Amino acid sequence: MKRSSLVLLASGLLTARLIAADAATESVDRTWHDTQGRAIQATFRGIEGDNVFLQVANGYVHRIPLAKLTAEDQKMARTLKPAGLGIPLDPNLAQAAARIDTLVNGGLTKAGQQPNPLASDEQFIRRVYLDIAGRIPTKDETVAFLQDTSEKKRAKVIDQLLDSDGFSSHLFNYLADMLRVADVAQKARFYTYEDWLKDQVRKNVGWDKIVYAMMTADGHLLDNGATGYLLRDAGMRLDNLSLTLSTFLGANVACAQCHDHPFAEWTQRDFYQMASFFGASETYGVKGAKGGSQMEMRQVLRSIDDKRLQNAAKNIMRVNAMEIVDTGANDMKLPDDYKYSDGKPGDMVKPKLVTWKTEDTRLKSYQEAGNTIKKEEELRDTFAKWMTAPDNPRFAMTIANRMWKRAFGVAVREPVTDIDDVNAASNPPLLQHLAAEMVRLKFDMKQFMRLLFNTQAYQREATSYELADNAPYLFQGPILRRMTAEQAWDSCATLVVGNELDRYKANRGEKYAAAMKIDMSKPAQIEEQIRNAASAMRQYGGGKGNPKAGPAARKRMAMKQAQSGDDDTVESTPPMRDGLVLARASELPQPERDQHFLRQFGQSDRQIADSGSDEGSVPQVMMLMNGDAQRAIGSNESLVVQTAARAGSPEGAIESLYLSFLSRKPKPDELATAKESLNSGLTLKDLTWVLFNSREFIFVE
């Protein structure tokens, strides 16, 4: 139903065309009048100082001086309970968020479903800390939020967390799982890659620019961390491409690498035509046989007499040899077992871009790629420009769909690595819109997440029933999620040391590169350089990490690695308790060693993309019940125990622990039960154990 109405003053931005909201039955959504007799249909979002905030149907929130409303409406504004999320900080953002809500609600309505009620402040604060900063809030942070009476507090805390170190750390963890970021790969250390990626995230570089840089990076791993993505799979460009297409474009082509895709339209030839864009680029990894620095490397090795040093030199030169070079000549051929009629094994393959629809070729990105596709020296660049272009049919959609899943627990189209068929999404218009928003926001992931976190859909209660396997989930709210391994670990550390946690940064890349870099232009000093690098390398545990190092050795290593920090704001050593290094998961080894909390709780081993697990197991539960983490949390030095002990009374201590672990106060019966147990022989330490082992702790509402 369209209707025109008189426009209130507030801002000139207000358009005359208003659509009555669906939920017109709520009294907070009503027609408001000003003293000059003009009317507006709007939802009451709150009152602050002398201003009233009214949201019109298109989502825009107007700030209107109270005095301009009729006396009756002024009274109404003072008595009504605000609907929704309170007062937004940015009216345009509120409007964009409302547009998403409209699409979500449209999907729900169509299916005859209702959205969940809005989450309570307690649920909200724990959720946003975990989703944005990757950890639970401390008791103080929770209390500060709960006591804040401002109608703007939700929007404010979202903004504050988006600007915190935790945001970068948490997003890095997500990307590290997605991109299989590992300290050790190809027998070299990828610290420069990790630092480069962290830096991109910290500077909030656009996703298109990050991916473009990874696809087109040149030079040595030690000099240019961006080469890490391609060098991670040095010598395996087909595997790498298969991952590139599924990760960044949601194109499920793993099958087409070896044969025509059995379900989708991809053919093996399509795959090789895409691979051809990388046919003129050589990734020299450990086994790079020709060219690069390999010849020089052999000469150096021959010149060293000392056998032990020669071995060390091999490893060092190998690391120095990790390099991407454009050869200028495409050598991509069909595989030896090619069995289709459109080509013979060993045929050269010319590059060609895949399409999802035949009309795709009319898009600007395809047209532009067509102009450079014949230039073999620009093949990677051509591919990267096409892939990261705003009008690429899947690039923006893939990252938007992934970011949505981070916020809601389920993607609009699952799995995120296979979104070829957009119409199979649970809500196709929503998915299309999210992709358009990602483009509008210029691939700014922080802005995009800010948008999602400010939707009503996100701020609703978590869905409490089990999703059916085949029924699409339409986002009544986020689903109940188990914490990721990194969220759980960072939360454990928060319980022990609070927000001190963020003061330690690993910063290993620069130091590692400096130690390992051999300057070939100084042949006379090469042996000396190698001696120095060899002694530095011992600290990194040789070429392949140091899995056998005991806790003491690990501690020494962590200390050593940490001592490079020149920056005053950064701790040079992380806090240690009970043999645990209490730093962010993002600053610990990537991935952690097998027996570490992180791995036991499901951290990806970084061999398989997107393979962090949220499943339980008996060894994992044994670790939660009896392992190092519960010991550190329950120890007398732990922040939660000390905070609770300061409360003075048993009730105060119990309330403090509930706020620390669960971001809420205990209900009266819970308080009574806990008090009773303190009287029957349990201690505060035991209570920390109980709360830590509760389902409510490890799940995110």
Added chain:
Amino acid sequence: MKPLFLFDSISRRAFVERWAKTTLGVTVLHNTSRLVSAAETAVANPTGGPGFGKAKRVIFLQMVGGMSHIDTLDPKTGETQGPKAPIKTKADFQLGGTMTNLAEHADKISIIRSMNSKTGVHAAGQYVIRVGYEQRGTIKHPILGAWAQHFQGPSHATLPASVCVNRQPAAGNGFFAASFAPLPVLEPEAGLQNSTYDTTDDVMQKRLALLNKVDAGFRERFQTAGVKSYTEFYDNTVKIMSSDDLKAFSIADEPSELREKYGQNKFGQGCLLARRLIEKGVRFVEVASGGWDMHNNIEEGMEERGTELDVALGALLQDLKDRGLLESTLVVLCSEFGRGPKINGNGGRDHHPKVFSTMLAGAGVKGGFVYGSSDARGEMVADKQTTIQDFLSTIGHIMGLPVDEVVMSPSNRPFTVGDKGKVVVDVLA
């Protein structure tokens, strides 16, 4: 219809392709659903018949680093012989000079001397020999223990179906649920990690009782599979921790003479632990022995690792026999590849995937039997080439698994036990 394994290779391939076409197009339910098996239309590998389902339990001995076949199961004379001359055994074949204990049990074992692998790299080779598939960046494949759990369910009310001793299981559940992953025991003497609590029984009881109350509201509100599975894991863990079953992990309870017999080292004690575990109801136990990458001084290497293996394996076969378990337990000995015929400049042997040997003993297999052969130097397969897929399919068959049945991963890709290998029927008994 003629069983497929009797067809020549071309008609077999044609069959598999046709069969793949009919099954791949089928829409399947989300998550590891089972498809109609080929067995319902035709038989590719035998289900039933000799050996099928004889093994109720498997002990899988994994020599990490590449065990020299020439110095163990496929001895040679002449320049490729190595440090020790071949020795006679109870059966009509010889073994490497270090294998004096195993020689006494030769009547219980089948050796496959015509194994062949495509990879000479450790990590990739280890991956394939455990799961039958090549490593990919997009999916993980399950080990045989996880496959068995999929088809046959858990093997015990509280104990895990699979245990992995002396090594990380590296997510052996593959694309199955995490609960299918083998439980790791990194130190046989120490038993299960984190299995004891650092407080009194009384306090732990009170903690658990309180936990139950504290969490009740949440569990009631959120009846999702995730929450329920955690509650089950807690129940199971508490059950294991408070039950006698935990003792299955305690080799300290074994008589000291027996512990001595297995050898006082990680591998020997790991084998003893494996026997305890399968005796108590664990279905699949992998025991790893490291240090087989003998590029240098293979004489010393065999003296150490080889002797450990020989002593432990001899003790294990005897122990299983004495307890009447050997008939229902399959003991497997394997490695990612063999080692070359040439002794290199450092007195060692280098990686050699072109031919190597594996061993099967106990349930479902012939005793005193050799299948296939390498050439005189132990360099190439001479007869009856056997792939890793064939080898794993054979083990799966003896475990009673439908090795031809296609199972779809959650990502909707088709997989089978042992990646469509051909069961080595000749070794079955």
